[in-house]
Amino acid sequence: VATLRQLDKSTFIRTLVGVLDPTSDRPMHRQLADSIRDRIASGELAPGARLPSEMALEQETGLNRSTVRRAIEILRSEGLVDVRHPHGTFVRKRPAETVIEVSAGTIRARMPNPTERRAHGVPEGVPILVVDETIYPADRTALRIVPRD
Amino acid sequence: VATLRQLDKSTFIRTLVGVLDPTSDRPMHRQLADSIRDRIASGELAPGARLPSEMALEQETGLNRSTVRRAIEILRSEGLVDVRHPHGTFVRKRPAETVIEVSAGTIRARMPNPTERRAHGVPEGVPILVVDETIYPADRTALRIVPRD
């Protein structure tokens, strides 16, 4: 198993490096973020999968750890990954979705402040849905419009 | 005018420093972000107002520029400020809100990816409202539920 995991990791990094272009106008941390984002979108990095550690990414991309961290920070702010200290960085799993039925009101969305984040258990990079005054974490809520009775 | 501006700036920084506690468990960059966020919430820093430059904040808080930048990054990811290179960092003005009337469908919210950000002109730290397949930038959109005809 150790051998297989090692192989998978090497493959991931090799292709990762393949798309990094130091001569590009696009900053390196954005390129790295793009690359990982693509792999998440394609399913190559499935929900729950762990990304290589910062040190591993640093070594195998040749980038500085700060640069690697900035890439991860981007994905974090997009709600794509979940950084668990000191376990690693994981592709976020979408929690089970609760459907809320609404038949009236005004709906907005925005990023929560830290107080709201704590109060409602909203992970980083996840907005909130605001129905009139009521707050729902957007990663686990869908609003369904239903005719008023 | 120069004198007045200088006075305002000094006042701002003094109070800013006043709430920074190096012995606290809370990281310095979060404390700084908290402090500025409070000032935005209270209206002391009105929409459109410019924050002190990174160098000014660095000098007057005694924090490193990287630490100052991390504080600003937090506010940015919350959609509170708008960083314009090389002009400075400004308290974000809420754009005029467009009310969309919906009478059916499913509504979700999430952070946009860079492609969607560009396509819909969504600033950083601003989520999108997704009505079935249609995307609306959440900073300028409110959805009003209306009875189906």
Added chain:
DNA sequence: TCCCATTTGTGCGTATGTATC
């Protein structure tokens, strides 16, 4: 046109702390 000052952006390096196994 060009230079300069200002301000944010990018990228590197280093050290130490904290949490978990």
Added chain:
DNA sequence: GGATACATACGCACAAATGGG
């Protein structure tokens, strides 16, 4: 206690974009 891995904080240098003179 040690190993691992992320968190915080410092520092430095140079690039890029804009505006003023």
